[in-house]
Structure formats: C-alpha cells, structure tokens
Amino acid sequence: xxxxxxxxxxxxxxxxxxxxxxxxxxxxxxxxxxxxxxxxxxxxxxxxxxxxxxxxxxxxxxxxxxxxxxxxxxxxxxxxxxxxxxxxxxxxxxxxxxxxxxxxxxxxxxxxxxxxxxxxxxxxxxxxxxxxxxxxxxxxxxxxxxxxxxxxxxxxxxxxxxxxxxxxxxxxxxxxxxxxxxxxxxxxxxxxxxxxxxxxxxxxxxxxxxxxxxxxxxxxxxxxxxxxxxxxxxxxxxxxxxxxxxxxxxxxxxxxxxxxxxxxxxxxxxxxxxxxxxxxxxxxxxxxxxxxxxxxxxxxxxxxxxxxxxxxxxxxxxxxxxxxxxxxxxxxxxxxxxxxxxxxxxxxxxxxxxxxxxxxx
Amino acid sequence: xxxxxxxxxxxxxxxxxxxxxxxxxxxxxxxxxxxxxxxxxxxxxxxxxxxxxxxxxxxxxxxxxxxxxxxxxxxxxxxxxxxxxxxxxxxxxxxxxxxxxxxxxxxxxxxxxxxxxxxxxxxxxxxxxxxxxxxxxxxxxxxxxxxxxxxxxxxxxxxxxxxxxxxxxxxxxxxxxxxxxxxxxxxxxxxxxxxxxxxxxxxxxxxxxxxxxxxxxxxxxxxxxxxxxxxxxxxxxxxxxxxxxxxxxxxxxxxxxxxxxxxxxxxxxxxxxxxxxxxxxxxxxxxxxxxxxxxxxxxxxxxxxxxxxxxxxxxxxxxxxxxxxxxxxxxxxxxxxxxxxxxxxxxxxxxxxxxxxxxxxxxxxxxxxxxxxxxxxxxxxxxxxxxxxxxxxxxxxxxxxxxxxxxxxxxxxxxxxxxxxxx
Numbered sequence: 001x002x003x004x005x006x007x008x009x010x011x012x013x014x015x016x017x018x019x020x021x022x023x024x025x026x027x028x029x030x031x032x033x034x035x036x037x038x039x040x041x042x043x044x045x046x047x048x049x050x051x052x053x054x055x056x057x058x059x060x061x062x063x064x065x066x067x068x069x070x071x072x073x074x075x076x077x078x079x080x081x082x083x084x085x086x087x088x089x090x091x092x093x094x095x096x097x098x099x100x101x102x103x104x105x106x107x108x109x110x111x112x113x114x115x116x117x118x119x120x121x122x123x124x125x126x127x128x129x130x131x132x133x134x135x136x137x138x139x140x141x142x143x144x145x146x147x148x149x150x151x152x153x154x155x156x157x158x159x160x161x162x163x164x165x166x167x168x169x170x171x172x173x174x175x176x177x178x179x180x181x182x183x184x185x186x187x188x189x190x191x192x193x194x195x196x197x198x199x200x201x202x203x204x205x206x207x208x209x210x211x212x213x214x215x216x217x218x219x220x221x222x223x224x225x226x227x228x229x230x231x232x233x234x235x236x237x238x239x240x241x242x243x244x245x246x247x248x249x250x251x252x253x254x255x256x257x258x259x260x261x262x263x264x265x266x267x268x269x270x271x272x273x274x275x276x277x278x279x280x281x282x283x284x285x286x287x288x289x290x291x292x293x294x295x296x297x298x299x300x301x302x303x304x305x306x307x308x309x310x311x312x313x314x315x316x317x318x319x320x321x322x323x324x325x326x327x328x329x330x331x332x333x334x335x336x337x338x339x340x341x342x343x344x345x346x347x348x349x350x351x352x353x354x355x356x357x358x359x360x361x
Numbered sequence: 362x363x364x365x366x367x368x369x370x371x372x373x374x375x376x377x378x379x380x381x382x383x384x385x386x387x388x389x390x391x392x393x394x395x396x397x398x399x400x401x402x403x404x405x406x407x408x409x410x411x412x413x414x415x416x417x418x419x420x421x422x423x424x425x426x427x428x429x430x431x432x433x434x435x436x437x438x439x440x441x442x443x444x445x446x447x448x449x450x451x452x453x454x455x456x457x458x459x460x461x462x463x464x465x466x467x468x469x470x471x472x473x474x475x476x477x478x479x480x481x482x483x484x485x486x487x488x489x490x491x492x493x494x495x496x497x498x499x500x501x502x503x504x505x506x507x508x509x510x511x512x513x514x515x516x517x518x519x520x521x522x523x524x525x526x527x528x529x530x531x532x533x534x535x536x537x538x539x540x541x542x543x544x545x546x547x548x549x550x551x552x553x554x555x556x557x558x559x560x561x562x563x564x565x566x567x568x569x570x571x572x573x574x575x576x577x578x579x580x581x582x583x584x585x586x587x588x589x590x591x592x593x594x595x596x597x598x599x600x601x602x603x604x605x606x607x608x609x610x611x612x613x614x615x616x617x618x619x620x621x622x623x624x625x626x627x628x629x630x631x632x633x634x635x636x637x638x639x640x641x642x643x644x645x646x647x648x649x650x651x652x653x654x655x656x657x658x659x660x661x662x663x664x665x666x667x668x669x670x671x672x673x674x675x676x677x678x679x680x681x682x683x684x685x686x687x688x689x690x691x692x693x694x695x696x697x698x699x700x701x702x703x704x705x706x707x708x709x710x711x712x713x714x715x716x717x718x719x720x721x722x723x724x725x726x727x728x729x730x731x732x733x734x735x736x737x738x739x740x741x742x743x744x745x746x747x748x749x750x751x752x753x754x755x756x757x758x759x760x761x762x763x764x765x766x767x768x769x770x771x772x773x774x775x776x777x778x779x780x781x782x783x784x
Contacts, residue, residue: 077698084698085756240782247774254767261760264696 023211027237030217035235037111038215039248040104046249047097048203050256051135054090055192062142064188066181069144070270077267088260096256098136098286101129102350109343112328112335113216119325121209124202126322131199136284138191144184149271150281152187153179158294161311180273219332226332280361289350290314292357397437398445399429412516419517425478432456432464461508462490462499489588496588505546512536528586531570533579534560556580559637567640578604597635598628605629611721643679646672646720667725674732675716681739682709688746695753702745709738 011017029038061080063072076083105125108114114122141152156179160170175182217225225232235241283291293314297306329336404413417423422431430437435452439445446452456464466487468474475482486509490496495506510518512528519526527536538557540546547554560566560580568577583592583600592600598618602609612618612628621628627635632645632653644651646668648660658664685706692699712735719728 074698074700078701240778243774243778247771250767250771250774254764257760257763257767261756262696264698264756266696267698267700 024238028234029215029237029241031233031235037107040100040107042245043248043252044100044104047093050093054086057086064185073143084264088265089256091265092259098132101132111218114325115328116330118213122325124206128202135195138187141187144271145268146271147268150277151283161307219335222332288357289353292353397428398440399437416517421520461510465509486587493588494590530575530579533581537580556636563638564640597630601629607718608721615723617723643675671728678713678732678735681736685739685743692746692749697749697753699749702742705742709735
C-alpha cells in the first residue's frame with residue numbers, strides 16, 4: 001500500500017492529481033429505493049469498453065473483403081488462441097450493450113430523468129442509442145455469412161424507401177446497386193472508424209453532462225426533498241457508488257463469459273450472392289419490431305406506398321422521441337402523464353412486436 | 362350503296378365517321394372467325410370424331426400453322442360440308458392406322474420441310490421406327506403394335522418438352538404401360554406385362570417421378586424410342602454404361618465379364634435385375650435375402666471369402682463415417698466450429714461411394730485402397746470432433762474457474778463496501 005501511495009504522491013506532485021479527482025470525491029448519488037437503475041448507464045459504458053477492446057483484438061486478424069472476411073473470422077474462431085472467446089464476447093457484448101442501452105433509456109423515461117435541465121443528456125443518449133444500433137447493423141455484415149448478407153440486403157433496401165434521398169442513400173451505403181464486397185468494405189469503415197469516432201465524442205459529452213448536472217431523482221422524491229431537505233439521502237460517488245458499479249461490471253463480465261463459453265457465437269455459412277435468400281429471413285432482434293411493423297402495413301395505404309409510409313413514420317417517431325424532453329413540464333409537481341403513457345405504450349409495442357416477429361413465419 | 366350515299370349526304374362529315382365505324386365493326390365481327398370449317402362441325406361431334414378448337418389449339422402442329430387439311434386433306438375454307446370433304450379437294454377422311462407412320466414420315470422425314478419449323482429436330486424417326494420391334498411387326502401386318510399417334514397422341518400432340526406431353530420423360534412409362542402393362546392386350550406376345558409394375562418399385566422411377574430428376578432413365582432411355590427394342594443380353598452393359606460409366610469400366614476388365622459372357626448372362630442385370638432395379642445396398646454382398654453373390658458362389662470358397670472381406674471393409678468405413686458424424690454433430694450443436702471437419706466428411710463419403718463403384722472390378726486390392734483412404738479421412742475427422750469436444754470441456758472448466766474468481770472479487774468488494782460504510 002505504501003508503494004501505491006508513493007505513486008499517488010509522485011503523480012500528485014506533478015499533475016496535482018488530487019485536484020483532478022476532487023470533483024469525483026465531492027460528487028454524490030441520491031439514495032432511494034430506485035437507485036439501482038443508475039447502474040444501467042455504467043453497465044452500458046462498461047460493455048462499450050469491452051467492445052472497443054475486443055474489437056481491437058479482432059482487428060489484428062480480421063480482413064475485410066468478400067473473398068477473405070468469412071475465412072478470416074473462421075480462422076479467428078478455430079486457429080487463433082482464444083480467438084473464439086474474443087469474437088464470442090464481442091458479439092454477445094454487442095447484443096447485451098444494445099439491451100442495456102434500451103433498458104437505460106426506458107429507466108430514464110419512467111423516472112422522468114430527462115426533464116429540465118437534462119434535455120441535452122437525453123438527446124445525446126438517444127443519438128448514442130441510434131449509433132449503437134448502427135454499430136449492430138454494420139457489424140452484423142462483417143463475418144460475410146449468408147444471414148448477414150441477406151439481412152443487409154433487406155435492411156439497405158428499406159433505407160432505399162426513404163423519399164427523395166432513399167435511393168442515393170442506399171447506393172452510398174452499398175457502394176453500388178447491390179450488396180457486394182464494396183458494401184462490406186464500407187460497413188467495415190463505418191464500424192471501426194466513423195461510428196466509434198462519433199460515439200466516443202458523444203459518450204464524453206453525455207458523461208460530462210451527467211457529471212455537470214448530477215443524478216436526477218424521481219419527481220415525487222424531488223418534491224418531498226425540496227420541502228424537507230433533511231430527508232435527503234445520498235451516497236458518495238467515490239468510492240461507495242463506484243465500488244457498487246464495479247460489482248455490477250463484474251457481474252456483467254460473468255454473464256458475458258458464461259454466454260461466450262456455453263453459447264459461442266455461430267459463424268454460419270459463407271455468403272453466396274448467387275443463391276436465393278433463406279426462407280423466413282429476419283433481422284437481429286433489436287430491429288425486429290420495426291421489421292415486423294413494416295411487414296404488417298398494407299402495400300398501399302390510400303395512395304402512399306405502405307413501406308414508404310412505414311419508413312417515414314419511424315423517422316418521424318424517432319425525431320419526436322429525440323425531442324421528447326421539450327414536451328415535458330418544467331414543474332416537478334405537474335408532470336405530463338401522457339408521456340408516461342406513451343413510454344408504457346412504446347415499451348409494450350417494442351416487446352410485443354419483437355416477440356410477434358420472432359414467432360411469425 | 363348509292364342509296365346509302367344519298368341518304369347520308371346531308372350529314373356531311375358524320376357520314377365518313379359512320380362509314381369508318383361500319384368498317385371497324387365489320388372487321389371486329391369478322392375477327393376470330395376461323396377459316397378452319399372442320400372444327401366448326403367437329404367441335405360439336407362426339408368422340409371419336411369430336412375435336413374442339415381448345416383441344417386442337419394445344420397441338421404443336423396447330424401452333425406451327427398446320428390445319429386439319431394438312432393431314433386429312435379437303436377444303437377447310439368452305440362452309441359447305443360436301444365441298445369441304447370432297448375427294449376432289451383431296452379429302453382423305455379418317456387416316457387408316459396402317460397409313461399413319463408413312464403420313465407422319467411424309468413431313469418428319471423431310472429435312473428441308475422440318476428445317477422451316479425446327480432446324481434441330483431429327484428426321485430419322487420413320488427410319489428408326491422400321492428397325493424397332495413395333496416397326497418390324499407393323500411391316501409384317503400386325504396392326505396392334507404402336508404407331509406414331511399411339512404414343513404421341515393426336516389432335517392435342519404436344520412437344521416432348523411439355524410436361525403434359527405423353528412422351529415427356531415423366532410420362533413415357535405411363536404411355537408405354539398403356540399397352541405393355543395390359544395383359545389382355547398383350548396376349549399372344551411372348552413378353553411379360555409386369556415391367557411397369559416392377560419399374561415403379563425401382564430406384565430409377567423414384568429418381569424420375571418422385572425426385573423429378575429428368576436425367577433418370579425411363580423406358581425409352583434403355584430401349585430407345587422410335588427404334589424401341591430390347592437391348593440384347595450381350596449389350597446390356599453398354600446401355601447401363603451410358604450413365605454408370607465408372608462401374609462399366611470396372612466391370613469390363615473384371616473376371617465376371619468373361620464368365621458372364623461365356624455363360625451368356627446379361628451383365629449388370631444378373632446382380633441388379635432390369636426393370637425393378639432397387640437401390641443397391643451393401644447387403645447385396647452379404648448372405649441375407651438381398652444377397653446376390655451367393656446365388657452363384659459356394660459358401661466358404663475363395664470368392665465367398667473375398668465377398669466377406671469386401672462387405673466387412675465397406676461396413677467398417679460406413680461405421681467410421683457415422684461415428685465421426687455423430688461427434689461432429691454434438692460438437693457443432695455445442696457451438697464449436699467444426700465446419701472444416703464436416704467438409705472432410707464429404708471426402709470420406711466420396712471414398713465410400715468410390716469403393717462401392719470399385720466393387721464392380723471384383724478386385725479386393727482396389728476396393729481396399731478406397732476403403733483405407735476413407736478410413737483415414739474419417740479417423741482424422743473423428744479426431745477433430747474429439748478435440749472440439751475436449752476444447753468445449755476445457756472452455757467450460759475455464760468458465761467455472763473464472764466464475765469462481767469473479768464471485769470471490771464480488772464477495773471481497775461487498776465486504777470492503779460494508780467495512781468503509783460501517784458507522
């Protein structure tokens with residue numbers, strides 16, 4: 001311990017270390033019966049870090065290109081020492097990260113943590129969720145297997161339905177009219193350079209806002225604690241909350257390890273653009289609710305093409321979702337109940353449609 | 362017309378519009394009216410004289426522009442039955458059964474004429490027919506034998522490539538069976554009538570009719586079509602070798618070939634039969650009900666020993682492939698990547714197939730080479746499966762250790778938190 005203190009002193013002498021971590025020492029976390037929801041953001045961040053680390057390791061062997069991608073992933077899975085573990089953790093962690101990001105968003109929504117002054121935290125968070133889904137979409141194609149190939153084909157086709165910019169956008173994403181090796185190279189670029197760059201900046205902004213504005217507390221409690229400040233209960237962020245967060249990270253690591261060891265991520269069969277799509281092809285689970293909705297919309301609604309209408313509707317809903325905090329009341333005592341109702345509906349809709357899509361033929 | 366013109370004069374331009382309308386209406390009413398007056402009557406007649414427009418329009422000849430008169434003569438443009446069916450106009454009436462091959466051949470044996478419709482269509486059908494059993498009997502005055510229309514049908518004759526054609530590969534056996542499976546009709550001919558019944562139990566029928574494999578043989582594949590005849594005892598292997606080339610090459614050099622020829626035995630048919638060829642299994646080499654070797658050989662002789670060795674080798678390789686398949690399947694369902702070994706299993710299966718083909722050489726040393734090659738591949742794949750399973754167990758053991766370590770850290774953290782939060 002003394003050597004650790006010596007290092008700390010050495011750093012403090014040169015960098016004024018204590019001043020740097022002083023805000024963390026001062027930072028507190030409200031303590032109430034719903035405090036455990038605060039862990040979700042941290043777990044999502046932890047999984048993002050896992051993604052970056054395992055992604056870098058995969059980059060050592062992965063080769064983008066229609067003739068090499070599948071074989072290189074196969075090599076990682078069979079020949080590279082612990083390659084199977086790294087790839088499986090990367091894939092499972094990606095899915096868990098999207099799940100925790102969704103859970104984090106809904107916890108923020110139900111606890112109304114997006115209210116003034118945290119509107120920008122919400123906006124940056126929702127954009128991060130979209131980016132995380134973009135990571136999922138672009139990363140899914142990289143092993144260049146049959147399912148990924150056709151899922152990308154269907155996914156980019158849906159993009160092509162956006163009026164005016166749809167077709168050029170689809171060609172931009174695919175690198176041509178069809179899904180080819182050019183698409184794979186592009187998606188690789190988005191996945192390892194463009195998206196991580198934007199995501200890292202937004203994560204810093206998101207964390208900065210959380211740090212600056214502190215943790216939100218439920219509205220009822222806010223009213224009570226404002227009326228009676230002595231009832232307020234808090235926990236030090238450092239080290240008390242951080243140690244608990246660390247426990248959550250360890251638990252997440254255990255789940256990840258178990259999933260990767262017992263259910264290694266399947267590689268599938270190499271993509272062949274000349275064979276027909278497998279029957280009943282579906283996207284990854286986090287796109288399933290949108291996919292199923294598009295399938296249920298009639299081909300023509302009045303004079304508008306059903307798929308175009310669906311894509312436009314999802315675009316509009318996404319935009320309104322992003323701007324949701326700006327519809328909320330500034331008064332904690334008079335919350336907008338319809339937003340809670342909308343959140344319940346959205347949750348039921350997403351879960352219901354996903355299950356329906358999973359079970360549907 | 363003069364009266365009409367006078368009456369329409371006051372209407373000026375409208376008159377021209379009216380005249381144009383009249384012409385168009387007349388043209389419309391006239392459109393679709395057939396110039397083939399034969400069908401006007403015959404479509405209303407009962408069988409065998411009845412031929413409807415719908416039926417005849419399906420006929421390849423009608424589609425190529427030929428009419429009833431092309432075969433039957435007469436004047437189809439006349440609505441008067443006496444003129445349409447006058448001998449003066451070349452009307453032949455019902456074509457006599459005896460005249461059918463010659464009538465069909467008058468066009469189908471004329472390359473210059475046929476070239477106008479389909480340059481790649483053969484024109485030797487009549488010549489071939491004359492060499493067939495049907496043709497020879499026909500020439501000898503047997504009117505029961507098949508002529509062109511018996512197989513190809515008439516008035517709704519379709520191209521053989523049309524799945525509805527009576528001579529499309531999937532329908533040929535049924536067409537032949539109409540006569541050859543009819544014991545009453547075939548009375549007086551010294552051939553059996555169970556060929557079709559046997560054929561429907563064969564591996565060839567399964568491939569053609571059930572799996573839809575158009576390359577699988579039907580009656581005409583072995584017997585020929587226009588020149589249909591039995592292949593002849595000493596030529597059977599030539600027929601089979603058209604598809605089973607490797608087996609034929611092996612058989613050609615074998616001791617059995619000489620022995621069968623000397624005994625005038627029909628090659629392939631001795632072991633595999635002809636119409637009712639079942640899917641060959643390794644049991645043919647055995648001593649059970651499906652066994653064929655012991656029908657000629659004596660138990661315990663040199664050949665019987667060789668047979669037992671071959672059967673045991675094939676069964677050993679089959680077993681080795683199954684074992685490797687099983688372990689690879691379990692490893693794959695446990696999420697292990699064994700696609701390379703799974704692919705290798707195809708090579709082992711190829712060796713088994715090759716060994717089964719090499720059996721036709723009746724040489725144990727050659728068959729053994731293929732079996733050993735297959736066993737080597739299957740052993741390698743089995744080893745890959747075992748390694749995958751032990752890797753799976755190693756992973757699960759590692760997971761257990763990691764979970765214990767994580768559990769200990771979690772417990773330590775919990776205790777530390779309690780310690781620092783103790784009031």
